[in-house]
Amino acid sequence: RKEVEQDPGPFNVPEGATVAFNCTYSNSASQSFFWYRQDCRKEPKLLMSVYSSGNEDGRFTAQLNRASQYISLLIRDSKLSDSATYLCVVNSSGDKLTFGTGTRLAVRP
Amino acid sequence: GAVVSQHPSWVICKSGTSVKIECRSLDFQATTMFWYRQFPKQSLMLMATSNEGSKATYEQGVEKDKFLINHASLTLSTLTVTSAHPEDSSFYICSASSGGYTDTQYFGPGTRLTVL
Numbered sequence: 001r002k003e004v005e006q007d008p009g010p011f012n013v014p015e016g017a018t019v020a021f022n023c024t025y026s027n028s029a030s031q032s033f034f035w036y037r038q039d040c041r042k043e044p045k046l047l048m049s050v051y052s053s054g055n056e057d058g059r060f061t062a063q064l065n066r067a068s069q070y071i072s073l074l075i076r077d078s079k080l081s082d083s084a085t086y087l088c089v090v091n092s093s094g095d096k097l098t099f100g101t102g103t104r105l106a107v108r109p
Numbered sequence: 110g111a112v113v114s115q116h117p118s119w120v121i122c123k124s125g126t127s128v129k130i131e132c133r134s135l136d137f138q139a140t141t142m143f144w145y146r147q148f149p150k151q152s153l154m155l156m157a158t159s160n161e162g163s164k165a166t167y168e169q170g171v172e173k174d175k176f177l178i179n180h181a182s183l184t185l186s187t188l189t190v191t192s193a194h195p196e197d198s199s200f201y202i203c204s205a206s207s208g209g210y211t212d213t214q215y216f217g218p219g220t221r222l223t224v225l
Binding site: 004041042043044045046087095096097098099100101102 | 141143150153154155158200202206213216217218219221
C-alpha cells in the first residue's frame with residue numbers, strides 16, 4: 001500500500017463549481033499534513049497546511065480525519081486559474097515529506 | 110515566502126557525462142536541504158536529505174556514488190549526477206528548510222535534465 005494515496009483524476013469541472021479531493025495516508029504516526037499545488041513543469045507550491053480542527057483559506061477548506069487517516073481539500077467557486085495538480089503531502093518521519101501522486105484538476109469556462 | 114533558486118533550470122547532455130545542479134537559499138539559512146526527483150506523471154520522490162557540513166542521507170534505492178551531494182554552506186547544496194544515462198532524465202527539485210520538525214520546506218524551481 002502506498003504511503004499517500006490520491007485519486008489521480010482528472011477532475012473536469014466548470015467555472016464556479018465546488019470540487020473536493022480526498023487523500024489517505026498509511027502511517028498513523030504522521031504528524032503534519034499539507035496540500036501543495038503543482039503547475040505543469042513547475043515546482044510544487046504550498047497551498048495550505050491541514051490542521052486537526054480543519055482550516056479555511058478563502059475558497060479553500062482543508063480537513064483532517066485522523067481516525068480514518070484521510071485528508072480532504074474543498075475548492076469552492078472554481079476559477080480557471082485553479083487548474084493544476086493538487087498534491088497531498090504528509091510528514092510522517094522527522095522532516096521528510098511524502099508526496100501523493102497528485103490529483104489533476106481542469107476548470108473549464 | 111522564502112526564496113530558493115536552482116541552476117541550471119534545464120540541461121541537455123550526452124550519456125556518460127556528469128551534471129551538477131546547484132540549489133541556493135537566497136534569503137535564509139538552510140540547515141537542511143532535500144533533493145527530489147519527479148518522473149512524468151509520478152509523484153516527487155525524495156532522493157536524499159543533506160544537512161550542512163555532514164554527509165547526506167540517501168533514501169533506499171538511490172545510489173550515493175552516482176548522485177553526489179555536497180552541502181558545504183548554509184545557503185548552497187549541489188547534486189552531481191555522475192555518468193548520466195538516459196534513464197536519469199527527470200525533473201530534479203531541491204527544497205530547503207531552516208530546521209525544526211514541522212518547519213516549512215521551500216522548493217526551488219526545479220532542473221529538467223535530459224540525457225541523450
